[in-house]
Amino acid sequence: MSNSRSWTIDSDLDGIDLDPQDFAASVPLKKVPFGDVFEASRAGDVVRLRDLLESGVNVNARDQWDSVALYYACLAGHLDAARMLLESGAICSEHTFDGDRCHYAALNLKVRKLLKSFEARPPPLGPLQAALRETFLGCRANGTYLEQSDNLSEVPDNSSTGGSTSGHFLPDVVFYVQGRPIEAHKVILSARSPFFKRKFETDWKYRKEVRFSTGGLFYPAFYSLIHFFYSDRLEIAVDDMEDLLRICKGCKCGSLQRVLEKELIHQKYAEYKALTDIDDSQKRFILEGMSLPEEDRLPAALNKIIQICLANSNKEQNPDGSVDNLVSCLGATQMSEFDDDLADVCVRVNKKTFRCHQVVLASRSEYFKARLSRMKDFLEGKDGLPDYILPCLEEHDLSTEAFEKMIEYMYTDGLTDIDPDQAEEMFDAASRYLLFPLKRAVADVLLPHLEMVPPAELCHWLILSDLYGVLKIREYCLDVIACNFETFAETPEFRAMLLTLPPPSGDSSLRTTAPSAPGAGGNTDQQNLLDDLREKWLEAEAAELDKRDESALLFDKRLEMLMLVAEQENSGALSSDVHQECSKEEPALPPSSIVTPKWA
Structure with a gap:
């Protein structure tokens, strides 16, 4: 069971003597494969509980008796279930009604010690x-x-701004x-x-x-x-x-x-x-x-605002896409239809004007924070417009479709959909506008599409995700390639990709570490792509620790032969003898079912 939240034991409880009966649950552990989060917590079925939490169930939801799942886990003394709920964000803060109730209801001292070990504060915000x-x-x-x-x-910390x-x-x-x-x-x-x-x-x-x-x-x-x-x-x-x-x-x-x-x-x-x-x-x-219901949460509320802004932005455009010259002839009463969105800034992208809000743009992006701080001196988009028109910023080298998706994320923390052909521009925009979480949102929308792409296109996504540091797509591509290595080795696109990458490292320390367990937290720093691919392949092959060096050398030799083929293909002088020799040298790579794309 992964431990996504760090926790420490309260020193005041370290000296408590615990008897074996203190660890036991009053309700026997049982399976509830179709139970809800409350039944799974009461029964101590951590498998069912994990499935529910991973599906997005609200960990602090209440049942018909206004009790939370953590209360039932504590009442029955199910330590593993309680820990899983706490690590998923269950609120157990001191001096709160639910927190005190869980402490008082805890069956044994071990559960109370667990409750004490978590910091008395709510989980992080989105x-x-x-x-x-x-x-x-x-x-x-x-x-x-x-x-x-x-x-x-x-x-x-606002000390720097007084x-x-x-x-x-x-x-x-x-x-x-x-x-x-x-x-x-x-x-x-x-x-x-x-x-x-x-x-x-x-x-x-x-x-x-x-x-x-x-x-x-x-x-x-x-x-x-x-x-x-x-x-x-x-x-x-x-x-x-x-x-x-x-x-x-x-x-x-x-x-x-x-x-x-x-x-x-x-x-x-x-x-x-x-x-x-x-x-x-x-x-x-x-x-x-x-x-609360989804429609009463912050993202849904701001989504309504941005949709009104986009509708009003379209009203301000002429059919040819230019800013309406008639606004200079309109009175303030005729402009009142645009007041409902409370926009206080416009952003012009490719002759289209987007009505936005300074507080949202500046809060989400350090780039816009810097631009808007100088807005009084640089009103780039107001040339020829009357004074009552909103101040404007002008952005270049960005499509209107990409900017619209970007502000959708800034206002709602999510994306409804995205054209895969637009993803590279979105990754670039996320870097340029210092809106790095946008990369993960794009990746979440793209992953279902990647399950259908052929090996040649997946190689493209691997290079792209490595270039822009999109770890979620990068890891997915590496997993698929490692588990279907020979399928990729037969494609010219994969062999051509090998020529563009730095060679694998010769550092043996990269080969003698045990593969990480599925879902375990690891080092998220990007390394050499071929080094990471080697490690993924070793994990997929499930090589024993004492044979990992030998397997890694076999993998490196296979890469060398594939690079030789790629060089010959690149020069247009590939011979059948070379190709046959490479086929003899290839290691046996058993297929794996860890990550299997739909085309496999």
């Missing part, structure tokens, strides 16, 4: 949520409150609650809440400050909600949950409101069962966005 959260906490007022409270986890992020995506609205400021961006709040969307279209359309005078609005609860809008993670003191519930009702956040109502019932029941006064001042409630 790239989109982490980027926008950093932007939110980078605002001076928001960061200051965080430093003075214990409500949230780590604080971004406690605030660069001016290119400074907040465009500031709320004052109980006299204290909360800085925010209109597009994020409008995307997450119908209340804020309506307000920014009407009463607050031109306001940069909003001051609340009502005594029923409290700063900690309102701050937690705005932070949730940016990060898809809610973390709030239990004492403030009723205040937050009232705010959610006013902001029309229906899904979050229903979760809070259920959680408040849990808290009141816990107080009733305790029969004593409970101090909730230190208790916290943590909610991950995965617990």
Whole structure:
């Protein structure tokens, strides 16, 4: 079982004496091949549990009795199941309702020791949520409150900017609650809440400050909600949950409101069962966005915004693709149809203008962060346009289709589909715009296509993925080639590829290490392609450790013969004798079923 999350044992528990009965489960281990995540956790069926988690099941989901899977694993004393859930992101933070419940329900001390060993903080955020959260906490007022409270986890380091992020995506609205400021961006709040969307279209359309005078609005609860809008993670003191519930009702956040109502019932029941006064001042409630319906999460909300922006961008274009010259004759009222998307910057690519939002572009890409920080001095796209038109950036050497896919990823953290012929341009754009996670998103969409490509095309993808550092595709191609080596050796494209690669290393240390177990974490640094191919082949052949040097030498000799054939083919002087000699020298490479493409 792979260990994707590092953990340490609490020193306070090291000296506890554990008896054999402390390790036993009250419920016998059994198989539930068709059970859900709760049944698998209760039964301790780690095989079924692994399959469910790998399929994307929400590890913090609740069943009809409002219990999470980790609670059942702890209650039954299933250590392996509990560890698997924790490593997959199950929340077990101290001073939370679910965390305390798991600790109290743990059958034995070994399970409690496991719970203690994991850090008391939620799992990492996704790239989109982490980027926008950093932007939110980078605002001076928001960061200051965080430093003075214990409500949230780590604080971004803003010392280099004096406690605030660069001016290119400074907040465009500031709320004052109980006299204290909360800085925010209109597009994020409008995307997450119908209340804020309506307000920014009407009463607050031109306001940069909003001051609340009502005594029923409290700063900690309102701050937690705005932070949730940016990060898809809610973390709030239990004492403030009723205040937050009232705010959610006013902001029309229906899904979050229903979760809070259920959680408040849990808290009141816990107080009733305790029969004593409970101090909730230190208790916290943590909610991950995965617990809400998909349409109420951050990526889905921003996807709606970017689709409106793309539709509005198309309205601004003439049939010939140029920027509409009639906008100089249009009045402000006629331009109002473009205000609904709250765009504050345009990007021109090949004479097409894309309406976008500075906060998203700058949060996701260091390149755009630098460009937008100088935007007041360089308005490249505004030549001949009236003053009320949005400021523009102009990008070159990029197709409109690639840019549209790039901003789709920046707003949603995913891609719906992609033309394989467009992949190389997307890899190049990810490098140029310092948007490196985009490479993995492209790879995820491409992998089903690669299962159908012939060996010649797979060689092309291997070279391309090695050039741009797309590890997921690179590993897939190496696995397929290693497990079907002789099939590839017969193709001229593979032999020609060998001439373009550096020769394999003669370092024997590369050959005497045991092959890594499937799924085990390894060194992700790229090495010599042929060295990596040799190691993949040795793993596929399952060579014994004491015979790996001999097998590796055989593999290298086979490569030399293939290169000789390729050189002869390249010079147009291939002889049948040479080809027959190479066939005699080839090592026996048994077929493997580890990775088998559909064409094999």
